[in-house]
Each structure stands twice: as structure tokens, then as C-alpha cells.
Amino acid sequence: MTVPLPVLLLLTSLVPAAVTFFLPQEAHRLRNALSLGGALLKVALIVAMLFAVAGGASYEAGLTPAPGLMLLLRIDALALLFVSLSAILWLLTTIYAIAYFGTKPQLSRFFGFFSLCVAATTGIALSGSLFTFFIFFELLTLSTWPLVAHKQDAPSLAAGRRYLLYAMPCSAALLWAIVWLESATGPVIFAAPTDFGTLAPNAQRAIFALLIVGMGMKAAIVPLHGWLPAAMAAPAPVSALLHAVAVVKAGAFGVIRVVHDVFGMDRMSELGLGLPLAALASVTILWGSVRALGQREIKKRLAYSTVSQVSYIVLGISLIGPFAVIGGLAHLIHQGLMKITLFFCAGIYDERAGVKRIEGLDGLGPRMPWTSTCFSLGALGMIGLPPMAGFVSKIYLGLGGLQSGAPWVLAVLAASTLLNAAYFLPLLYRLWFREPAPEVQGDERAPALVAPTVVAALGALGVGALAAAPVSPLAWATLLAERAWLP
Amino acid sequence: MNALVVLLTLPLGGALAAVAFPAGVARGAALAAAAGTVAAALAVASEVAAGAPPRIALGGWPPPLGIALAADGLSAALLVTTAAVMAAVLLAARHTMAAGLAGPRIAFGFWPLALMLWAALNAVFVSRDLFNLYVGIELLSLAAVGLVAIGGKPEALAAAMRYMLFALAGSLLYLAGVALIYAAHGALDIDLLASRRPSGTDALALALMTAGLTAKTALFPFHVWLPPAHAGAPAPASAMLSALVPKASFVILLRLWTEALPDEASPAALTLIGALGVAAVVWGSLGALAQSRVKLIVAYSTVAQIGYLFAVFPLLPLAQAAWSGVIFLALSHALAKAAMFLAVGQWMAAAGGDRLEELRGLAQAMPMSAFAFALAAVTLAGLPPSGGFLGKYMVMTAAFTAGQWVWALPMALGGLLAAAYLYRPLAALFAREGASVAAPSRARQAVPLALAGGGIALGLASAEPLALLANGQPPIQAVVR
Amino acid sequence: MTFVLDAVLCALILGVAAATIAGHGVFRAIVFFIVYGLLVAVGWVRLGAVDVALAEAAIGAGLTGVLFLAAYGRLGREGAGGDAPAPAHLPAAMAGLGVTCALGWAWSALPLPDRPGPQLAEALPMSGVENPVTAVLLNFRAWDTLLESVVLLAALTGLWMLTRDAAWGGRIGLPQHVRPDGVMAGFGRVLPPLGLLVGVYLVYIGADRPGGAFQGGTVLAAVGLVAALAGAVRPPRIGATRWRAALVAGPLVFLLAGLAGAALGAGFLTLPPQIAGAALFAIEVALAASIAVTLAFLVLGPPEETITR
């Protein structure tokens, strides 16, 4: 019996999840081996597929549990873009998390749900139909909660409650939209154009709005973003998962699927849906940055930064033009690499130096040079300094704005860049140019924490500097855009 | 020997043995009968699935003289679910209802009452005769009342009394309807009634039967007896009462409205039932939110979940998916609710009570039963990939395809409310602090986990149950009067 | 003339029923109820349903009445015998009136349907008995009756669960204190042999004429009750094995007879005509014994005397 590739890809995280739940706390080596093995296998599978898919191949696996219900997994270029990001970052986060937690309690539960989260994200990436997407999207919601509340103290439980408080109504909206849509169109398959049939234009608009509400909550689009800063109560690996590997990205990816594959570019313009979405994304970009300015806790500032940065992706998609789409898709990867670097660093500052607030960063640069260099690279990338990844994204987004006849996008980008600088540069200044406070001690004698951080930072640097290479995220995004616009 | 006959007689025989023999033997006989009944339920389901649904004219007398028994997809699905729940309940009870823990009185009474309840459920699920159904639900009600009272506390006795009054009034109203049916048609068989010459009195008969059965099912506004009764019984009894007992009267209602008298199902009447269902969803959920004892939360949740089942009624004549959807809701509720009560029973034994603050941190000591509760909560809130989700999805789709999206609202709203009221016990369990308690063994914790897993599996492997249900599914009414 | 008789009877029934519901005092309501039951039994004779009349008189009025009177006595001991005044209840009145009017209207709208009469006439000779009501109860609708015999058992099991734990294992019912030379004791010596005879007779003739397991069993239960109340016999302990066997004998024989039919290939609860008569008689005897014991235990109530262990 041969297992179809998409299912195999799913199993690389599902099997470790299922087994890990039943492992005793003491089985550290077996548990670590399972997680690492699954992550490595997944990366290997993806690398093997990359070239085939670049050449136009796609893989499919379907299951119809009931008439009218279709579970469809399909690996196409867009799916591969997202799944490779999440797979590589999963590997890094796993190494980091093993070192971060050491022998702390409840690790089987943690790694079980962690792998389950990644399995759900893989499912989201590979979903070939809207219904399948929803199933995995909800699986992600549920498996994230125990991670957010992992510490089981009052702030963590409050964060978990807040997360569900946002997630549940929004997934109800999503389900409502899917049922409404599919009762008129039949199953929505991403690879095939959706036949909207008799649905009135306003009904279509309402469905679109509900879908965006459902996806936008995870993508932390204002005003559905409140859960994300609260969730910084969770341990650093969870933050990495929320901000880079899985959750927020899944939301953004969902928006891409809705715009790109459910409605399609032509219908988006026909119904006039692009502009409102772009405006919403712009508001989020600016609001997130403004709020980040006011935060004194490192992780909270980073969280608001994510709110802002993820909407770059949404902005790119909503502008409906090749350049903008390339910028948005590339930013999916770019932002992930940069933000995971920053959260890894924040975790190291906390663990090794006890620093949670930005005042504590004073003079840490020379004492923790590796960490601080990575942090600086990530921050500069976020600001958009050439040749970092963020620069590439912003250039394409700006060009896209012009191409789509929305020059105001340039103003949004400029304002955002200024704000990025305003909330990141003071941190760098403190790290490198302030005198250290005498009571703050810090060291980097934790290679398993530092190594993944360095790899992530190098990745963030590399995807920007080598954007012109044939297998860069930009190249992949260009490939996708070409397929969308060139028949 | 015919599997259907075994299914009906083995629990009866087990109950008789449990009355006649001393406690130790009685328990053994009960468990043996249970094992055989589970096998018989599976055998009947496989016969139905193979396209050869068993049908018996008892005594060789075909209706209208005799009573016909028949298993269709609906019966088979309920029989198997009931078997799963009962097996888990009796396994759990093997320990908690033993004389050493529960005292000799309960150790005597629990087993015959549980088996009589099971026998009654099986009888109701396959009977095609309206009066035989009356005797079946009477047996069910009396066994259920006995199980409510078994704890012996004053609140339990008051709850049992209140339950008794509703059950008595409900039976007689149902019987009044049956009397009118017989008086008008000279027949009690569902299939004969489906092809009857309509009489002007049929609407009244249907109204009386519906009123009686909704009182027994605890549909709003007849729900007041349910929460104290279900919360007051010992955990294994609560599991049966909440998960299974309401399904019997519900199935009779479903058969009346879709099989026996579908032509009497006027839109106005269906809308009224649907509206009561919606009220039950809202009222039960708000009630659950207001409770601070987890058993009451779970019991109020049953009020809300019963509301779901009736909120689907307006869609039944309009869309095929509504019928399968509502049965999926009923089946997954049975599995999830039984899992919840069994898990709560283990916590109560460990922590000494079921107030939310007493449960704080119990997930530490009992991770498996806590996980069981969480999975059951996923099912009740209708989140994927559970059977509860699939049922909800089918009903919502039916509502939209029928152009009646209002009836999709209670599904969406109810799921949110369920998530809200089930979050509180979950958060309490998951809290960090927690006294060290004596946790039951992993094997015992696995019992509720298996049930809750069944609720999830119903969604993951939905093809087989859906194919099963298609056997004998009543056609929808093409023309709505 | 007969119509006037019926009209008077109906008026009496309604009047006594109204007094039962609306009168003052619980005791009086019970007495009215017993009178009511006897009047309705007469009504059943007028309707030509002698089997039902016997059942109504024995069970509806007799045994139920004793049950209520005993309960009234016990409530008095608990200080709860006084009536709880109930204010006039408008919704209840509307519900009652509504159902009455609806059923009254329905009577005029009821069609006269084909009934299973021809099938019944055809099947009766093969049923093993000549009394059509017994044939329906024990053969054509035997499944109802089998379940019903378990209903009795369920009620008894449930009732026993109301025993205080301290009284579990004791003699069922209230501890009796009867003076050996009192009126009750006299009754206890005279009535039981007579009742026994009537009860056995009713069971025996049930196959051909009005009577049967339920009516006969009820009379036998009454015999036991009188004997117990008179102190002639002491009620058994709740755990007594022999009595428990008596409780399940009826349903068990019924069940086994049904299964024998299935095992012989005839089908569950199917009795081949040649042995149907004998089989039904065996079932009827066992059932009557179980019904008698169960009903007597139901009326006696759970054990009340605290056991000193």
C-alpha cells in the first residue's frame, strides 16, 4: 500500500503528536527523537517535492466521507510555499523548545499539542477545498489553546480564555459563510473556479466579509487582534508558533485562499472587494505599529509588530496586481523568518538574563553578542533596511500599489516604516550603546537556544540578499503570480 | 437464534437474573448479559448495513393483530450507540456500584434497573407499534426514576418525584393520542398508519402524543425536572439518564412526524416545535452558564442539546440532510454526554464534590479523564472533526438549501454557548494548583476517554454511519401543504 | 330505560370524580377514589368489557385504594397527612377543559375504521384460548404483556431503592402490631382461604371466560396483604431468595416460552397451535404467581424497621 504524498506529509507531524501524548514525562529522549524525526522527515519530503512542483506537478489525495462532503488534500505551488515555511520553522522551534523547556513538567502534553498544531497547519496548507480548510483551521484553534495556557497560571489561563473568546465567534462566522456559499455553489474546490450561480452580488459580498472575519481573527486584523498581544503570556516557543510557524500565518494564508482561489481576482474587482480589504489592512498596519510604540514589554511590542506586519500580506493580496501579490506572498515567508528570530531572541533574553522589559536590554549587546546580533538583524529587516527580507517585500508592495492604481499605499508603507524604526531602533540603541545595569547578568551558554536563532536570522538575511536566486521565496511568489496572471 | 431477538431478550434475562441472584452473581450475570447484548447490537447493525434489515411479526401474527418489530438504519445506529454507552457505563459501575463502595442496597438495585433501562431502549428503538412503544417508554421511565432516586438524598428524592410527575402526565397524554389513533384507524402499526385513510382527528392525536413525548424528552418548557434529576443520580446512572433516556421519546417523535403521520406535519406545527427547540438551546445554555456545580452544568447542557434536536424539525420535510444531521447530533450527544458524566463521577470520587473550585487542578492527577471531558466538549460545541460538528454542518446545509437559514442560527449560536459553558469546568481542571488526590487507575480513566473518542470518531469516520442511516430513511415530503 | 341507567351512572362517576379532585382532605379524596373505581367497574360491565371490569375493580379500585390508604397512614406518621390547600389554577383549568373539549369534539369526528376483527376471528382458534381478551394479552400482543410484567418488576426494584440503608435487609413493609384476638386478626383467618379460592379460580378460567393472570394475581395479592395486615403471616425479608425467585418466575417462564418458539424455528413468542393451550396455561400460572407477589410487595412498601447489625 502506498500512502499518497499529501497524507504522508500530514502524518509526519500527526504520528509524533499521537504517540507523544501517551509518553511518560520522563521519556525525554524518545519524545525529542519523535519530534525532531518528524520535523526532519517533513523538511526532506518538501525539498524532494519542490522541484517537481516548480515544474508544474501537483499531488492530490481525496476522501469523501459523505455525499457532499469532500476532504481533499492537494499540493500545489501556493501550498508548498506555506508548508515549507512552517516545516522549516517547526524544525527550528523544536530544537529551540527542547532546550528551552529542559526537564520542566508536562512536556508530553506540550509536545503532543505542538505537533498537533503543526499537523493542523500542514493540513491548512494542503487543503484542496474550503471545507477541508475549515476542518484543519478549527483543529488548529483547538490544539493551540493548551499551548497558550501551558503555564496554567492565571495570566496564561486568561490569555487562553481571550484566545477562545475571539476564536469561537469568528469560526462560527466562517462556518456560516462556508455553509451559505456551498449551499449555492456546491463544494468549493480551490483548484477549480467557483460557480457562484444564483447568489446575489450582495450575498457574495456578505459571504466574503464573513470569510474575512473568520480568517482575519487568526491573521490578527484590527479589530480582531486583541488576543495576540495577550497571548504573550505563553512561553517563547509558543510565541514562535503563534507568530511565525502556524497560527497567524494560517489566517493570512486563509485570506490568500479566499481572495485568490475562492473568489478570484476578476470577481474581486467586479464586486469591488479589493479596496475595502486593502483599507482594512492599511489600518491594521498603522494601528499595530502605533500600539507597538507604547509597549514596554519586549514580547508585547513584538506582538503588536506582528499585528502590523501580517497585514502586509493581506495588503499585497487585496491590491489585485502581480507585483503586490508577489510582495504579499513573499512577505508570508519573510515575516515568518524575521519574527521567529525576534521571538527566539526575546526568549533567550528572558531565560538567560531575566529580561522581559525593554529597559533591561541596556548594554546587553556586548554580553550576549550572538543573540543581540540576531535580534538586530531581525529588527532591521522589519524596518525594511536593504538588503534584508523586509526591504524586498516593501519594494514589491510599493510597486504593486502603483501598478494597481493605489499610490496611497506608498504613504502607508512610508508611515509604517517610520513607525517600525521608531519602535525598533531604540531597542537596538539600548542593546549596543547603553551602559549595562549592574544587576543584570546575561550569558549565552545555551547553544541549543542560540543555534536555531542564528539559523533563523541567517535565513531572514538570506531570503532578502539572495532574493534573485531561482529558489528564493520571491522567485516562488513570482512563479505563483505568473501562473495567476499569465494564462 | 435471531440477533434481534437476542438483543431484546438478553438484557431482560440479565435483569431477571440480577433480581433473583445474590449481589456477586447478579453483577456477573449482568455483565455477561451486557457483553452478549453488545454483540447482538453489532450483529443487527451489520444485518441492516448488509441490506437485510431484520423484521419480525411477533408470534407470527402480522399487524394489525400482532406487533411488528423492525430494525432500520435509525434503529441500528441508536442500538449500537446505546450498546457502546451502556458497556462503558456498566464497566465504570463494576467498580463504583460494588457493595463495598456503594452499600448493599445500591449494589442490588443498580444492575436490574440498568438492564431494564437498556432492554426498554432496545425495545423502543425497534418497535413499530404505538402501544408497544407506550409500554416500552413506561418501562424506561420507571427504571429511570428508580435510578434517579437510588442515591437516596433528599434532593434526589424530590428530583425523582418531579420527574415522575412529568413522566406520568407525559405517558398519559401520549396514550391519549394512541387511543385516538386506534379509535380512528383500528391499527397501531407505524407502517399501516403511513398508508391509512386520513381522519380529522389525526392532528389532535399527533398533538397529544407530541405533547406527552416532549414532556418526557424534557423539551422546553417541560425541562424543569431534568437538571436536578440528572445531576442528583450517581454518575453511571446520570450517564444513562442524560445520554440515552431522552433519545427514546425523541425517536418515537421522529418516527411519528416522518414515518407514521408525515402528512399531518403542518409548517405551523413544525415551526412551533422548532421554536421551542431554540428556546431550549438558549435557556439550557444560560442555565448551564449560571451553575457552579459541574454536574448541573452538564445536566443543563442536556436541556440545550435536546433543544437542537427539535430545532431541526421545521427542516425535516424540506431537506434530506436535516434528518441524518439530527440523528448525528443525537448520537454524538449520547457518546459525549455519557463520557462527561463518567469523568465527572471520577473527579467527584477523588475530590469529594463537584463544585468548580473543588475541581481545580484535577487535570494534573487525572489527565485522561480530563482529556475525555475536553473531547466531549469539542463534540457538544459542534467543533470539527467531531460527530457533533458533522451533524450541525448537515443541519445548517439543509437549512440553507431549504431557503430557511433562520434554522441554522440556533446551531451556530448553540455551539458558541456550549463552548462558553463548557469552558469553565475545563479551565478549572486545567488550573495549576491542585491538592494531591487519589486518582483512579488509567484503565478506569480510559472508559470515558473511549466514549469521548467515539464522539470524535463519529465525525472522522462518518461514511459508515451515514450509509447505515440511509437504510429505511423516510423520503422527504415533496409537497408541503 | 337502560339509557337512563347509564346516564345516572355517568353522572355519579363524574360527581364522585369531581369530589375526589376538588373535595377537602386527602383521606376523603382517597375514599371517593375507591368509590369511583367501583362505579367505573360497573360502567365497564355496561360496556360489555367484563375482563376490564374485573381488572378495574381489583386493581384500579381495590389494590390502588389500599396503596393510597397505606400511604396516607404513613404520611400521617411523618406529619405530612394534612392537605396542602391548592389555590384555583387557571392554566390547569384551561388545559383540562381544552383536552376535554378536544376529545369531545374528536368523538364526533371519529370514523368507524376497519378493525382487526376478521383477522382475530380467524386466529382465535389457533391461539390456545377461547377468551379473545386473553388471546390478545398472552398471544397476539404477548410482547406488550411480557414487557408489562417487567414494568411491575422495575417499579418494585425502584421502590426498594427507597429503603433507608439502615433498614436494608429487613422485613418489607411496616412492622405490624396486631392484637391476636382483634377484628383484623379475625379477618386474617377467614378471608385468605376464601380469596385464595377466588384468585385461583380467576386464573384458571381466564383462558375461556373473563378473568386471567392479572385479575387472579391481584386477588391473590390482596389475600397476601390481608394476611400480612392481620398478622397471620410475616412479610419476608427483602433479600429472601425464594421470594425473589417468585418475583421473576412469571416473566422468566414467559421469556423462556417465547425463546423456545424461536429456538424451535417458529419465531420469538410464537406458540404452535397444538401446544399453545398448555403453554399459555403454564405462562398464566407463573405470571399470576409473580404478579401476586410483586403487587403485594408494591403495596407493602419498602422495609421500614431499622436493622440492628
Next chain:
Amino acid sequence: MTALTLYALTGAALIGLGLYGLIAARHLLRRIVAFNLLGSGLFLYLGAAGARGDGPDPVPQALIITGIVVALSASALAVGLLVAGARLSGRATLPEEAE
């Protein structure tokens, strides 16, 4: 009006009376008595319906005998609950209806 109609209407009236008593009464023993009245009225109605046409129909009679036995079983359990409850609470009413 025929005699059968007379008995049927009496039955219908008994059902109404019984339902009223079942809902309105406070003392639980009275409620149980009302339940029996309601049941007996219902049987009368069914019996009258069965006696129409050519001779009495034995099927309803059998149903009624079954119904009478079921009613007694239920009454006995209800009475037991009432007595056991009164022993613990000193009341013969539901707790929420105690004055």
C-alpha cells in the same frame, strides 16, 4: 345521544378533571390520585370507542388491562417516593411548592 357517547364524554370529562388535579394539586398524594383518575378516564374513552360498531373489540380491552397494571406500578413507585421524601422533609409537597 347513545350510551356509548355518554361514556366517551364522561371519559373525556374525567381526563380533563384528572389533568386539572395533576397540575393544580399541591399534596402529592392528591396528584397521584388525579393521575389515576386521568388514566381511568382515558381507558373509558378508548373502551367506548372500541365498543362501537359490531360488538366490543377485544384489542382495546387488552390494551386497557395492560394500561391499568402499568398505572398501578407507576402509582406504587410514586407513592414510595412520596413517603420516602416525606420521611426526610416532613412534607408531602414538592420543595418548590411548599408554602
